[in-house]
Amino acid sequence: xxxxxxxxxxxxxxxxxxxxxxxxxxxxxxxxxxxxxxxxxxxxxxxxxxxxxxxxxxxxxxxxxxxxxxxxxxxxxxxxxxxxxxxxxxxxxxxxxxxxxxxxxxxxxxxxxxxxxxxxxxxxxxxxxxxxxxxxxxxxxxxxxxx
Ligand code: HEC
Numbered sequence: 184x185x186x187x188x189x190x191x192x193x194x195x196x197x198x199x200x201x202x203x204x205x206x207x208x209x210x211x212x213x214x215x216x217x218x219x220x221x222x223x224x225x226x227x228x229x230x231x232x233x234x235x236x237x238x239x240x241x242x243x244x245x246x247x248x249x250x251x252x253x254x255x256x257x258x259x260x261x262x263x264x265x266x267x268x269x270x271x272x273x274x275x276x277x278x279x280x281x282x283x284x285x286x287x288x289x290x291x292x293x294x295x296x297x298x299x300x301x302x303x304x305x306x307x308x309x310x311x312x313x314x315x316x317x318x319x320x321x322x323x324x325x326x327x328x329x330x
Pocket of ligand 1: 237238278281287
């Protein structure tokens, strides 16, 4: 929240400022979506597959074999050092939980989406197991130690 917006919302602003980085429940999903733990190798395959995850349309990362990578969003290197599993799950399920204006697709949510073409209506972009696989892979992307 930026300062000029505070005005009449001062009490809310004060809360936001008093809790730097504190995650609200909506920003975390601690409960795995599946009983079967995610598989990092499958997650990597989903991430680089342009017909499935489409992640590299926007993101780049440590994927040397992928020549064309996106520049609309961050480099995914070090993701596992920046976020917890619960935070990453919340983002993959519905990135609007963290940023209502995000352009990142909601991969496992059908709530409040507009203009969804007929055959996709009511369907999630990815399956629960695919979300858990992606998550397992993202958690392996650790930032190099600072020397
Ligand atoms: C249409 C563009 C787009 C696509 C496709 C997309 N993202 Fe994102 N992603 C973003 C943007 C923009 C952000 C920056 C934060 C925001 O807007 O919420 C982001 C943020 C993230 C972050 C947090 C990055 C950080 O700062 O550490 C992760 C992790 C992530 N995305 C993973 C994925 C994965 C995995 C996929 C594919 C399943 C994906 N994204 C697909 C646009 C996209």
